[in-house]
Amino acid sequence: MCIAGGRIQELRGTGRLTTGVMTPASPTNEVRAHEHLFFEGDARDHIYIVESGWVKLYRTLIDGQRQIVGFANGGSVLGVEADTLHLNSCEAITDVTMRSIPASRLNGICRSDPALAEQVLRQIGRQLGAAQAQLATIGAQSAEQKLATFLLTIADLCEESLDREFDLPMRRGDMAEFLGLRLETVSRKMTEFQRRGWIKLTSLYHCRLLQRHVLEHLAQGGEADGAQMLQTG
Amino acid sequence: MCIAGGRIQELRGTGRLTTGVMTPASPTNEVRAHEHLFFEGDARDHIYIVESGWVKLYRTLIDGQRQIVGFANGGSVLGVEADTLHLNSCEAITDVTMRSIPASRLNGICRSDPALAEQVLRQIGRQLGAAQAQLATIGAQSAEQKLATFLLTIADLCEESLDREFDLPMRRGDMAEFLGLRLETVSRKMTEFQRRGWIKLTSLYHCRLLQRHVLEHLAQGGEADGAQMLQTG
DNA sequence: CGCGCGGTTGATCAACCTCAACCCGCGTGG
DNA sequence: CCACGCGGGTTGAGGTTGATCAACCGCGCG
Numbered sequence A, B: 001m002c003i004a005g006g007r008i009q010e011l012r013g014t015g016r017l018t019t020g021v022m023t024p025a026s027p028t029n030e031v032r033a034h035e036h037l038f039f040e041g042d043a044r045d046h047i048y049i050v051e052s053g054w055v056k057l058y059r060t061l062i063d064g065q066r067q068i069v070g071f072a073n074g075g076s077v078l079g080v081e082a083d084t085l086h087l088n089s090c091e092a093i094t095d096v097t098m099r100s101i102p103a104s105r106l107n108g109i110c111r112s113d114p115a116l117a118e119q120v121l122r123q124i125g126r127q128l129g130a131a132q133a134q135l136a137t138i139g140a141q142s143a144e145q146k147l148a149t150f151l152l153t154i155a156d157l158c159e160e161s162l163d164r165e166f167d168l169p170m171r172r173g174d175m176a177e178f179l180g181l182r183l184e185t186v187s188r189k190m191t192e193f194q195r196r197g198w199i200k201l202t203s204l205y206h207c208r209l210l211q212r213h214v215l216e217h218l219a220q221g222g223e224a225d226g227a228q229m230l231q232t233g
Numbered sequence C: 001c002g003c004g005c006g007g008t009t010g011a012t013c014a015a016c017c018t019c020a021a022c023c024c025g026c027g028t029g030g
Numbered sequence D: 001c002c003a004c005g006c007g008g009g010t011t012g013a014g015g016t017t018g019a020t021c022a023a024c025c026g027c028g029c030g
Helices: A114-140 A143-157 A172-179 A183-195 A212-219 B114-140 B143-157 B172-179 B183-195 B212-219
Strands: A028-031 A036-038 A046-052 A055-060 A066-072 A089-092 A096-102 A165-167 A199-203 A206-209 B028-031 B036-038 B046-052 B055-060 B066-072 B089-092 B096-102 B165-167 B199-203 B206-209
Touching: A055 A172, A055 B114, A066 A114, A066 A172, A066 B114, A114 A143, A114 A172, A114 B055, A114 B066, A114 B114, A143 A165, A143 A172, A143 A183, A143 A206, A143 A212, A172 A183, A183 A199, B055 B172, B066 B114, B066 B172, B114 B143, B114 B172, B143 B165, B143 B172, B143 B183, B143 B206, B143 B212, B172 B183, B183 B199
Parallel strands: none
Antiparallel strands: A028 A096, A036 A089, A046 A096, A055 A066, A055 A089, A165 A206, A199 A206, B028 B096, B036 B089, B046 B096, B055 B066, B055 B089, B165 B206, B199 B206
16 A cells, blocks of 8 residues: 555544543643744653644754654654654744653553553654655655645645645745755746646645645656546546 | 764664564575676665675766765664665675665654654764765865774774774775775875875775774874874883 | 845756676586 | 676766755734
């Protein structure tokens, strides 16, 4: 099913942690768009579970280059990769609500709250798989293929709503930093996709898939100029 | 400490699961170099814990491109990213011994074996951090920087033994597929590193670091031609 | 109005890929 | 013993992709 053309599974809403699992006392925090939940190097005194909204996780190299290592929405667990210090920075890209769990409660969590522990375990496994899929995308695909993969992922995410139409919750620069490209390249490819009739951008942040099969072919490693896809052009 | 120039922490031997944690009944399997433990798409009826030796985890795109998503040695847990089917193929690159845990025992593992469960939790967190570090390397660094990062990672791994001297347990092609490069590029950069006096290859699979600080500078995003590093040349 | 931010577009360039030849060590078999 | 092929690696020439640098657009806002 999900072969190596891999989608970013952490973007999916499936398997999310239900609030019912949480102990009633877990506090709910709210964070506004563009605020940071934590920075790389901060002490990790909590882990967080996103309830609604979107955040981006990223790392910064000393030369200023950034790499977004994941986007996360409802159900995702943040901060589990860290031991004592956060390894990523985390910034809300929309308004966000989340629950926080003190790091101290992680010790012995299996005994104290086995249901939560197993949910967390499953969720980390999912995130690991997503990170690996993203490795395959960044490491082995062309700019065109990366963008096709990315758009399909976001589209799948929103297929609960109107088919083939969805919001892109991040800017061009975020997409570029996620895919290991420059924002100019993302911009060029987006317009190219549109010019070829594969997608339609109704606004900068809203997209409609016109030729989903072409994108799927690309995302799985196919060429853009195959004759078999011109039949519908 | 480990800022974004990120090393592949899963390569480190630290934090490995001790056999004492395992229930005595866990069977030990042996696998010879170049044999597969499992393939992408196989049913995941076990997870595995590596005891000794090295394996590579990889995904294959339909056009034949491969991406190695991680190398694993003693202490690593394999198969946790999967739900019902393995998402990666896993091949031994040296002779390997490992223990297997039936997938059925994962349900309720927190109750039945909380010590093991928490070790697995920590280990997956580590692997997730490693995958994210690798994302930053692949997505945001040049070929030169990627190779410097990679060599330092392997070197750190072996710093238990003779300082600055270590084995590369994989071939050029594996390094390339891990770093998102072509093997010709890896080969070229390796000889270039050697020509510049940064490393010395005593054999194809044995390396000695002569100018560790130069590699560190590169790995953190620095330039190769800075004057400040020629003082020791 | 002027400015800044985010995005688009164009021209140029270099890093890396591609394809091909070649080297070397090794095992095999005539 | 040598010829041969093979796997893994290195090296070279040339092409392409995507980065770089710069100009420009549209919009919102002080």
